[in-house]
Amino acid sequence: MQAIEKKDSYVNFLFGKQGLAVWTLCLGVGLHAVNWHMVSTIAPTLVNELGNVKLINWITLIYLATSVVFGAYAGYIKRQMGARTAMFLFAIIFATGSFLVSVAPNMQTVLLGRALQGMGEGLILSLSYGVAQDLFSSKATPKLFGLFAFVYAFSAAVGPVFSGTLTELFSWRIAFSANVVFALLYIIMVLHSIPNKQFSHDTTETKAPFLRLTLIGVAIILIGLTSSMRSVLIACLLIICAFILFFLCFRIDQKQENKLFPSQIFGLTSTVGIGFWLIFLLPLPMASVHIFIPLYTQVFYGISITMAGYISTLITFSWSFSAILTGPVTAERIKSFFIFLGSLGQFLGFTLFFTGYYFDWLWAIIMGLFIIGSALGACWAFITQKIVNSANQEEQDLAAAQVPVIQTIANAVGAGFVGTLASFNGLSEELSSPIVLKSALLPVFSASVGVSLIAAFFGLWFLWRKNTPSTAR
Structure with a gap:
């Protein structure tokens, strides 16, 4: 397909010859982003109605597990059946999972539906980025990725109020049913905007990993x-x-x-390896916030579903705001300063957050979350850039592609760990009292502070390393 957008105007980009393709890919990203914030908002209501609060972390974990696997399969599936067919089929899988959750009589059915949602969204999200590289010119692609970033920020604003309002007025089941409608709209747009051809530039056939x-x-x-x-x-x-x-x-x-990961990933003798440790450690403690803050603020402080959702998305808001402010930076010294500031800032943010949790200061919890997001937004792009620049030239694309994969794995591992810590410290199938919940979450948030401290040390170590390309083995 010919590259599009000779003009730089966003109006031409969104409403030009291939504007529908732009909207389609943005909706694919939006399905993931809105659903992520929606689920964190309504999960406490869901588990309270169906019982088995101990499984609240599984709502996120099972989704992330299937999302990681099928997201990594996206390139292979695209080569086998074409982008349009793949998007169509996996949108149906996502819609099926959403429908199962909306009618679920128990938590087991919810988890089955979430697994299907993860399968569908994992592939759709990966293809939204992968197809963009082939549908659009090199000049238009950064503009599209900028729109994707806006979609994430917009979803952080819309997700909680959308799901919270539907849940408060009707039911959390209605909120999940809305996913089916969006999936059907996405299918129609895919069929009319995405060509069904193999978009891979590499004609060599490889086996699925x-x-x-x-x-x-x-x-x-x-x-x-x-x-x-x-x-x-x-x-x-x-x-x-x-x-x-x-x-x-x-x-x-x-x-x-056909490697999935760059050489020396997680090695301690290369900049790439230490960088990926940092990419893994920074998001790891955030699972505690995503899973338990909506539940904790609703139960302990008695705030509304919508407001609890907004508190949990403070990290996303501040991350986006900070990333926008630091995006234009080009000086290497300033980039290094933001890596230092971000790595240390997350630890300071979690420390303030934990202080607010321990002493029942809601304002400190909110400020801590804002600092955490701001710190990560300030450093994330520069960490990624240093990893890519330090990778072997033949593996730079691979290193860049695996940053979000490792981030997702970290989210999934974090979800598993925080659920285990809470379960072993008194989180039962039924919430007996706010005090019991607070006691159960004490080791969870304590561990988050500890992990963020380790991440800060890795950030300093990573900063100390020079951008020396690693040697592929």
């Missing part, structure tokens, strides 16, 4: 299962097995021609 992706998916599920274990020993064994599977996946990957 089934074993490696399965190892990742099983490892995430094993971590999630620890929250259901009554024995600490068994839970620890499951965690050990999960990390062995992660290790095997990365080791196997390094010996393959």
